[in-house]
Amino acid sequence: MGEDMVGQDTSMLGKVLTTTISGYSPIRELVMSIIYHKFVDLLEWVDKNGDSRIKEMWLMDSPWPVLIILVAYLYFVLKAGPKFMKYRSPLKIDRIVMVYNVVQVLFSAYLVKEAFRLIWLRDGYKLNCIEIDYSDTDIARGIIRAVWIYFFSKVLDLLDTIFFVLRKKQNQVTFLHIYHHTMVLIFSWGIIRFYPGGQIILFGTINAFVHVVMYSYYFLTILKPEYKKAWWKKYLTQLQLIQFVITGLHGCVALLATDCNYPKFIIALAMPQDMFMFVLFWDFYKKTYKQPKNKLT
Structure with a gap:
């Protein structure tokens, strides 16, 4: 199934590129041909090398569906959505947002519960090493199911931005917001497709816990709008900052482990992203909650 999809996708792409570059110079045609064949090779590599246990799950067989979702998402929240809402009143979708x-x-509470059941409360857990369970056991299948649900929750997260646009809250469609949602989805798909489970689960567990608190707060702000200015609102951002500190430190511990079979390059890829997100959230926190000191006159 996966190879057929890759073949169809690349065949269609090849026809488009062949038609497009037919009027180009030989050099440009050569460059486009190289790019096309490298892209085909990448798709074939993805299809052959991913974890077979998760390949059959929805949206995991090929990168195309997620890429299409992200392109459509970015187009809507940055261009089509604001244009559509320009002369319209904010849509009254509070009940939909509450649901x-x-x-x-x-979703997030379930993931936290499953992480403790499948990983943290099991005998033999090591802070510096959680290897991927490739066995055909109930525990291994439970981990596969949980990491896929985590990935799917990242797809649902994109609705945050869409609701902002439909409610004409475009000021909340910031670089931080879009970058965070986009990159977490890309990283989630890539890591889960090839290495479902293991050391990176700590990040997902903490992230799911933060989402329990965060979306509970969002629910309350619809019931009682005065909570939008609650004095404790800043602690939600602090909780997110703590998340990145913990996962960053955990990543350092994992990189120093000498007897762990979990791929260290996954941690090495995730840590710069973790640090960058900390910087972005810290900048947001300073601008939003840090009051300037009164100047003497």
Whole structure:
């Protein structure tokens, strides 16, 4: 199935590129041909080398669906959505958003519960090493199911931005917001497709816990709008900052482990992203909650 999809996708892409570059110079045609064949090689590599246990799950067989979702998402929230809403009143979708927030809380709470059941409360757990369980056991299948649900929750997260646009809250569609949602989805798909489980689960567990708190707060702000200015609101951002500190330190511990079979390059890829997100959230925190000191006159 996966190879057929790759073949169809690349065949269609080849026809488009062949038609497009037919009027180009030989050098440009050569460059486009090289890019096309490298892209085909990448798709074939993805299809052959991913974890077979998760390949059959929805959206995991090929990178195309997620790429299409992201392109459509970016086009809508940055261009089509604002244009559509320009002369319209904000849509009254509070009930839909409330249901969405409840779904997010339930998803995230389930993931935290499963992480403790499948990983943290099991005998033999080591802080510096959680290897991927490739066995055909109930525990291994439970981990596969949980990491896929985590990935799917990242797809649902994109609705955050869409709701902002439809409610004409474009000021909340910031670089931090879009970058965070986009990169987490890309990283989630890539890591889960090839290395479902293992050391990176700590990040997902903490992230899911943060989402339980965060989406519970969002739900409350719809019931009681005065909570939007609650004095404790800043602690939500602090919780997110703590998340990146913990996962960063955990990544350092994992990199120093000498007897662990979990691929260290995954941690090495995740840590710069973790640090960059900390910088972005810290900048947001300073601008939003740090009051300037009164100057003497």
